[in-house]
Amino acid sequence: MADFFAQAFDTSTPLGWSVVTLLKVLGFVVVLLVSLAFILLADRKIWAAVQMRKGPNVVGAFGLLQSFADFLKFVFKEIVIPAGADKIVFVLAPFLSLVLAFVAWAVIPVAPGWVISDLNVGILYLLAMSSLGVYGIILGGWASNSKYPFLGALRSTAQMVSYEVSIGFVIVTVLMLAGTMNLSEIVEAQAGGFWHWYGIALSPITLVMLPMMVVFFISALAETNRPPFDLPEAESELVAGYQVEYSSTLYLLYMIGEYLNIVLMCSMVTILFLGGWNAPIEVAPFNWIPPFFWFAIKVLMVFFMFSMVKAIVPRYRYDQLMRLGWKVFLPLSMGAVILVAAWVVFVQGAAV
C-alpha cells in the first residue's frame, strides 16, 4: 500500500504526474469556488456600504451564507429556453464562458511552485484564453434569438476586442522589463521588496509603469464588463444585455464565469505590477506570512478597488468608451512600449 502511494505521487512517472496534476486542479477549483462565494458577498457588501445600506444580512451571521442561498435558489429554478432559440448553442454558451474562465487559471502561480502548468508562454496563454472569453457572451446573445441580448452581445464583443489591444501592449511593457513570458519568472524578477515591483518601483521607469498599471486596471474593468463599462448589460437601455433570456443554472454559470474572470484580472494586476507572492519588505514580521497569503491579500486589495469603482463611478456612454480605448489608451500604451524598450536597451543594457 505504501509502495502504491509512493508511486502514485512520484511526478516523474506518467501515473504520478497525472495524479498530482489532477489533485492540483481539484485544489484550485475548490479554493476558487469557495472564495468566490465570499468575494461575491464582499462585492455586494462594499457596494451597500458606499450607499449606506446594510447589504445582505439575513442568511447566516452578517449574511455570510447569502451566496450559498443564492446558489441553491438558482439551481432549483426552472431553465427556460426561448422557443426561437438555437438550443444547442444556447446551452453551450454559458458552459463555454465558465470553462474558459477556469482554464485561464492553469498558468497563474499563487506561490513559489504552486501552479498547475508552468508554461514558458504563460502570458500568451492568458491573453489567448481571455480573448476567447468573448465567445461565451456573443454566442449566448445570438442563440437567444432576441433583440436585446443580440445588441448586448454585439456591444460586448466590440468592447472586449478593443480593450484587448491596449491590454496586450501594457503586458508587452512588463515582458520587456522581466525578459520572460513565464509568469513565475516575472514574479521572481520582482523579488526583494516593494521598490522592485514594476507598478511602484523606485526607479525612473515608474513614471511609465505606474500609469500603465492604471491603464491595465481600467482596461481590465472594460474587459470583464464591469461598471463603469457594463454597457453589454446596461439595464436602462438593454434590460440585461446578453443575459436577458437566461435563467436558473445557466445564468448562474454566466455569473460564476464573470466573477472568475474578474478575480483572474485582479491576480494578473498582482502578478504583473504588484510583485505576485513577494512580501513588500523582506524582514521579520512580513516574511513570516506565507507567500500564498501575500498573493491572496494583494488580489483582494485589487478586487476592493474593482468594487469601489462599481459603487462610485457612473456608467460610460458607448462612444466615449470606444474613444477611451482607441484614442487614449492605445496611443498611451504604444508610447509606453517605446519608452520601456529604450529604457531596457540604453539604461539597463548600458549598466550590464
Place this chain on the structure above:
Amino acid sequence: MDLAVFLSGAAFYVFASAAIAFAFMVVSARNPVRSVLFLIMTFFSAAGLFVLLGAEFLAMILIMVYVGAVAVLFLFVVMMLDVDFVELRQGFLDYLPLGGLLGFVLAVELIVLGASWRVSEKAADLRQAPMDKDQENLRAFAEVLYTDYAFFLEAAGLVLLVAMIGAIVLTNYHKKGVKRQNISAQVARKAEDGVELVDVKPGQGL
C-alpha cells in the same frame, strides 16, 4: 512501446482527424454561424498539432490571432446577415454542374500531384534535425526572426500598415454639417464661459 510516444501518436491522429472532420462541417453546416463555430474548432485542432510539434508559441499565436480576433470578426459579420435558407437552396441545382466540374478538376489535380510526388532522400534527415533541448521555443523564434529575417519582418509590418491605412481611407467618410463632440473643448470649458450672471433691475429688463 514507450507510453509517451504512443500518447503523442494517438494525440496526433485525434487532432488531425478532428481538424479534417470540423473542416468538412464548416462547408456542410446549413447555418453560417455554426460554420464559423466549426471553423474555430478547426483552428483549435491545428493549434493542438502545433503543440505536438513542440511549437507552443505558434499554437498560442494561432489561437490569439485567428480564434480571438479573426473568427470573432467573421462571427460578427455572419450574425448580421439576414440569411434566408429557402433562397439559399433555390440555386442549388443551377450551380451544381459548374460546381461539380470545378470540384472534379481540383480532385484530379490533387490526385496527379499526390501520385507524382517524390519524397527527397534528405527529407528524413530534415525531420530528424536535432532540436536544441535547452533552447526555449520562443527565444529560438526571436533569434531567427529579429536577426536573419529582420528585414522581412519589417517589410511585412510595413505591408500590413499600408493595408490598414488603405482600409481606413476607404471606409472613413466625414459627413459635412454634423455636430461632433470636441472632448478637449468640453474639458477646457469653465463655469465663467457658460454662465453669465446679470443683475436685472425690476421693471426694466435687459
